[in-house]
Amino acid sequence: MIETYLKGFEAFSRNGGAAAPSWARSLRLSGITRFEELGFPSTRNEDWHFTSVAPIAERDFAPLTSATSGVSAAQLAPFTFGGEGWHTLVFVNGRYDAGLSSAAGLPDGVSVLPLARAYDELPLLLEQHVGRIASIDAHTFTALNTAFINDGAVVHVGKDIEVARPIHLLFVSDAKAVDGIAQPRNLIVLDRFAKATVIESYATVARGAGAYFTNTVTEATIGEGATLTHLKLQRESAQAYHVGTLDVQQGRDSHLVSFSFAIGAALSRTNVYTELRGEGCGATLNGLYLGDDRQHIDHQTRIEHIAPNCYSRELYKGILDGASHGVFNGKVYVHPAAQKTDGKQTNNTLLLSERAQIDTKPQLEIFADDVKCTHGATVGRLDETSLFYMKSRGINARTARELLTYAFAADVLETIELAEVREGLEAAVLKRYTES
């Protein structure tokens, strides 16, 4: 209910949020105003045509305020890929947990810290970027998140610096999150010629505990010649609701390499938006979604080619089982000035069961003439001829099916450069689709 959030906002402005600087308070106010105007989207809204947010809109999720957490380091192990020396910030139920985090060993000129501390240490950087990249005009959930900006991670990499080890932002929810909403707000700033890998993980440590809602927004700006690798891994429990938005602005000759892995939540929506604002940019947006039971997994991507001579590559794959419902909506928008744009977008979905369903909408909107843009989408089950071939080589039907299913997913997983994550996800997918 909208009213719940409006009331929650009043309470929040009185106590919890009062400590923030004035620009943040006015930003929140614009967020709640816009949220009230927009309300929750109906399926008549073209951006939400295939996803009904009624399960989220009809519930009352209370803001999570408790800062104390009972989560142990051992409980986090399944979500950390065993990465040695990673710079990790852990958030429990949306609040920073200093005890579980370890961002030691960062090179000079690199900051990885929670929002509350960044208000003091990086006030200018925050004021310059927070709320300036992610648009609330048409995005209800971003507006809602903006209204409750209070915690999250801030990553700043100074110019010419390459951060060798991955930065892992791990957001976990435990049993205390039930019936609550966590709204992390993250900011990633890469200065000129910087390079970093940021992993955003969303996970549940108390599976089966009950419904909760994560509504997260990450803003990123990639400076001239810089490269950001961003991996979003959504592994929430089957009762969870998840809306996550990544909004990126790219400068000249910069690169974004994004991967979205979505396997959890009853209903999830992942938005990946990037604006190629300088010449010579590149954006690679890949993703894999795996659905089962009655899960609903929605991805929306938008690549805006604003400057000339940029390229974008997009490959999203999905495997849907049970009565799960997948949605893919990918838009490539080429502005009149973006000549010599080279865009390629592909969405392939494998339907494993008779009741699984996919709605896919790859879109091209092109206003420049000297461009090369293609998109393709396929939907189907496993290829009969491939199965037949494998059987003719002595592989039994079950193994053949499992192998082909795994190979379908591995095709996009192998684009992940970070070995720990790639291997970890490959192992998880292999386990999921093989019975032995």
Added chain:
Amino acid sequence: MSSSIETLVNREYQYGFVTDVDTDTIPPGLSEAVIRLISAKKQEPAWLLDWRLKAYRRWLTMKEPHWANVTYPPIDYQEQSYYSAPKSVTPLQSLDEVDPELLRTYEKLGIPLNEQKFLSGVAVDAIFDSVSVGTTMKAELAELGIIFCSLGEAVKEHPELVEKYLGSVVPHSDNFFAALNAAVFSDGSFVYVPKGVRCPMELSTYFRINAEGTGQFERTLIVADEGAYVSYLEGCTAPKRSTNQLHAAVVELVALKDATIKYSTVQNWYAGDKEGQGGIYNFVTKRGKCAGANSKISWTQVETGSAITWKYPSVILQGDNSTGEFYSVAVVNNRQQADTGTKMIHIGRNTKSNIVSKGISAGRGQNSYRGQVKVMPKAEGARNYTQCDSMLVGNECGAHTFPYIEVGNNSAQVEHEASTSKIGEDQIFYLKQRGLSAEQAVSMIVSGFCKEVFKELPMEFALEAQQLLGITLEGSVG
């Protein structure tokens, strides 16, 4: 840009003349009284009037849709006249009685209604504003039991067929413009091909808007009974006027078991001038139903005219093993806007659909492909292949693709491919060094780009379409 192209660009829309005939036009405005008046003028039975009124009341509750990727000023539905007929056509006994002025109009359009058409083997129904002025070859068709006449005539002579099928594919409440059409539709063609008959000639309707300040709301109904085959073509032109005119037509196709309907359109309504003044708003609902097993419906369209085109010829694949096809070439130049595509709804088992869409944008034209492929959960073994290619000519135009793919059955195999590109300098260079002029080179590349669609058109019209395309585009490249 070479001067010869410049002249071509500025060439007059050659069908832009006005015919001076006495017309019986009812005053502008829309109300129940107007609908009763139209119905009375056409001497319609009570059930049809009821249906019109039902649609009108429904229409009053509906809002004009604005989701399409087109922009235009608001339409005042009270400002236009909903019925206009040349006075001389009533009552119509034979072609000899048709006003010679009207016949000359059609001769000028290249559609002679007289006997010479016999030689080219095409039967024509000519619709002038709100009424049919003549249908050729009726006797020859009647021998085979084929009914080809105006819808108004069919209502009088074959009411049982019309009542059974009218609104069965596009119900009166389908959408805003279809409801408006159901309320005020004037004339249109009616075709019925009986069981097992293969229609020996192309059937064709020629639509002409002449009067000013009127909309055209024709309604076409084609029924192919079991095992029948028919190929149908429509063409359209309108005079040049500085005001916009609304054309909200409905076409319904019904293909029963083993029947095939091939429907081709060459749409060349007046497109407005270079600055976008005037032109036809072409808001059309076209839908076919493959009602029986093994039936097939194929849409082919060449869209070169209209200020705004907004249409999605669709196929409901209800019968098992039925096939739907959509071949389209849409060209926009100057300020034209087109939002067109198709819907393929797979309901029966082993249904197949094939979509080939070619969009060409030039000048400041905006061209959108919007298509839906929907596979229902019970549609075992559905197969779809979609290819939509766009070509951009000039840097002020736009090409957009909005495919909706909704699959609810895992045995379905759905493929969608789209590409957007411009004519390569290297391609033009190659053709020029082989001795072709730049214009010839572009025209050759474009016709190659559209070949897959043109080959679906009946031969005479393929030629016409190719020429039309040339005229619409010439001058946009230089």
